[in-house]
Amino acid sequence: MIRFTLNGQPAEIAPDAMLLATLRENIGATGTKAGCEIGRCGACTVLCDGAPMNACLLMGWQIEGSEITTIEGIGTLAAGAVLIRAMEIENGFQCGYCAPGVMMSLTGLLSRDPAPSDAGLEEALEGNICRCTGYHSILRGARLARKMLKDETT
Amino acid sequence: MRISRPETLAEAEALIAGGGVPVAGGSGFQLEFSQGAVAPAHYVRIGHLLPMGIYREIDGLCIGAGTPLEEIRQAGLPLLSEACRDVAAPNIRRLATLGGNLAWGKGCLIPALIALDATVETREGEVNILDYLAEPKGIVLYLTLRPLARQTWRKIGLRQAFTASIIASAGAMTLERGKITAVRLAVGGGATPPQRLQTVEDWLIGQTPEAVDRDILRERLEQAISAPDCAFRSARYRKRVAAAALSAGLFGLPERHAIRPVSRPKATIPPELTELSRADGGARWHTRPDMPAKIRGELTYLTDRRSPDMLVGRILRAGRPHARILSIDTAKAEALDGVAAVVTHRDIKGLNGFGILFQDQPALCADKVRYTGDPVAAVAAVDAETAARALALIEVIYEDLPVVTSVEAALAEESPAVHERGNLVTEVIHDKGDLAAGWAEAVHVVEDTYVTPRQMHGFMETEGGWAAPEGEGLVVCVGGQHGARDRMQLSRILALPEDKLRVITSPTGGAFGGKDELTVQPALALLAQKSGRPVRLHLSRAESVEAGIKRNPMWLRMKTGCDARGRIVAQEVEVLSDSGAYASLSPGVLETAMEHVVGPYEVGNFHARGRLAYTNNGIGGAFRGFGANQMTFAIECQIDRLAEKVGLDPIAMRRLNLRRPGSPGVLGQKVAPSERLIEMLDAAGASPLWRGGETGPKEFGPKEFGAEEMRSEEIGPEEIAGVGMALNYQGNGLGTIPEDEADFALALKGGKIEARCGLDEIGQGMVASLHAAISTRLGCGRDDVSAIFGDTKRAPDSGSTTASRGGYVVWRGVEETAPGFTAALLERASELLHRPIEELAIVPGGIGEARLNQPKPVLSFAELGEIAPVQAHYAFPKSDYFKGNARFIFAFGATLARVAVNRITGALRILDLEMHTAAGPVIDMASYLGQMEGGLVQGVGFTLTEDMPMVKGRPVAKNFDTYMMPGVRDVPGTMRVTAHEGLDPGDPFGPRGAGELGIGAVTPAIANAVADAIGRWPVVTPFPPEMILDLMEAAR
């Protein structure tokens, strides 16, 4: 078995098992969603050592010793906590099924760069499909989070 | 699977020679598996052995093969950084390596590497990239690139970003003393094999760029490129756009041809409009009650349920479009360890059929399969792997039947019958006036056939949920749109009384009509019943794509004539619709299309016929818009095309033909008051987008917090922009024929006002609307409300969550119950407080003083105790016409689009969208805005990128790699949505439906914008870029 860290706790995965399936089926951590299982929708986005990645493309052997943060752990990240507040205010989502992935993509970006350009925000979401919102409410939430992060530091 | 991690390259090579498959980032394998590749038995990890990093050397740029594409993307390298941006989304770029993309052989970076004349270094030595591609040998270690002075890169895909490649082209060129001394041209990517275009390079060498004849260059390039046809794009298109891109990239853009834009005489005076945005909404903007849990990933969807004794279910699909079942043998599957139940049609005690309109769809097929996704058997096992193995052990013997692949074929005399009753499902005919007399008056005539796609709902949560024995019956929890009806259908199949069945249908991760019909419930219920244990079942995307309901493709032939002044005098319409293998709600969709056959216009003489046929092309049924948006596409384009012939501007043309408020509907039926077509036309005519024309207004879009700036989107030098508009006219409710009623109740329990409403929360904001409507009507706070919904045991039957009826159901339920409930609350408070009722009022948190301005509760809701449900039963308002299905209530709107047409690729970019709506008072602003924006963008998908081509009854797209829903780069730069909220004095019908307005008229608005830009109307959706290029050429 391969060891990794899941939201700060030790966890295990078989080397040839898909992280997404391990989370949802074995561990029962269903916050991370499955939308396509081929890396094309971003519903399964998690942070792998801080970088957004598709849990459906990560096999056990790829995450040996890595720190995986899922939506369940988003609140522990400073940028994640701000993003949550911003998305609530802007009503970023509708059905919410894409939300865990979108939130992790944006948290990964904002943790690295708290002041991305509009184009940078969009690029970070290129891999996340949302069928309900048409993305604008998500982008409004992301821009508000950027503003809140800026206001915090000034 | 064996996974080895060799310590050295030599060891790795030995393992690979022994049959191991090398893997570095591993980003491409899942896609390959989904396309049918078998997972290798042995992976050899090489990522850790590969050099990483970018080095600038004298003879070029040297890049380690293990360098992630994201690092190259950020490095600002000529050509290659841009190419890496276009390969995939950032998540994948972080995983994927340069060496991996090359070794895969189909990567769209390859043309860029060829144009950079890459040298590939392996342990065997150095070779040119072309030699490597011809005979890939050894593990790639380094690539050395040799950029030239000028480079060009373009990937053409199926949407703006993160798309499969149709063709990618790369070029590089150096001039010395004004002459071309070095040039490299390459294409490849996706189905296009990588190739260097040597003959064209030879022709260019020595020429001065100014002297290069562009037409000859493009011709030579097109001849040199070898490219295939595929279901999405033709070889001709591939060659044409790659040639145009290379030519434009190295030698500049072709000249622009001026088009006469649509005239926009004088601005109209807009009606009163509410801007829908947080900045403009102020106190009307609230956080939706379901938002906090969704944002934190804390909402448990029905497919998220886990429990230790829960089995995993899977469904065996036919996998063939049309066949007779000779036998089904489940013995081996049943004998497999870990299998708890296998069910087939033999386990069905009741009616083996379902369908909202008629029950032609088997729960599990018995004698025949009619589409590839037809379910034949299902298993429940201890885990997913065992369930998958059990499926493979079920032996079904089929006898294939001829496949009915199109509506025309289905309706031909000699066609094989999909169902015994024949292939014609329904025919709808509407006539009015004297058509011959109408044509006699016609001076201008426009005739065309509009084609609309087999759009997929693409809800992010695929069909699924769980079921378990409960008491003497079952609880079945699957995302749906009408629990009570699902229960009725299940009861019929299981031969179990309805009171033994509890059906939970919320929350759902999106539905859009695609979960209105039963999906996996029959299989799941049968498995839970037979195994006596809880079972969960969640379709993979691939299974959902194959098996799920889609929008009915339609062909709308339309001939419309007007007199010299522009009055429409005659129209003939012939519609064909593909029902797929079963009826579901497809007859309703056709009926609705036909009911909108003249749009919101007065047309004295028309004849319209629509036919719906069974085929073996998947299954069709309900999808947001429900036929109306398809018909609106045709009508609203016809109007613009006639306007052009008459010489009227589009607004004047519409005004001339608009139906008079209060006049009978299309079928002669009585319709509700508060018609707002004139107001919507005025809103459009006054719109800055409409008036701004090609360049767009300087300031556009709602005010926003945190935005960099607020402006309409700019166009690039290779684009031509245009603006178009279309009217929305959408019937609400189920119509006169089906039962359309609702139960609703308000109760007080545990300190909360319980709203008991059987509708579903599918993302649209039904729960937010309940909170909002109750708080507005009663005076309590929004958080004093608790919604009980989507559960047949706890909530009453409020009808289906479809047809834009939810807003009305919520509002009317509150209106009906509020007086009784308020009285009960105040009476109770008066008893407890010993105060007269008149002195008391409901306030946020409880009961307060009636006369105070900012009342604080003197008694909390919790202190009031419990109040028994105050119930209401009511009908959705209906018209008086029963010869066919007719709507009484309509919602109105005007949709405007500013669109850029790319002169090189024929692709469209939606720059700005604007939508004015008139659907009565807005109950919850955020939800309403969300419905409009989401609907608009779903409509953008319908118009530009989404289709499910079928080949011999099999879908070509299998997953989101080729089924292209809009991504974040495909949506308009700005969207502005307004609401004209007022109703006529005395109008008793409250808010109109918002769910389907957004998608209703965006397609014709875009089509009309394209015509404004290039002078011709595209009529096939999604607009093929090739057709756009042809139209542009034809317009010259």
Ligand code: FES
């Ligand atoms: S489930 Fe991983 S990207 Fe779609």
Ligand code: FES
């Ligand atoms: S909110 Fe439903 S998919 Fe994004």
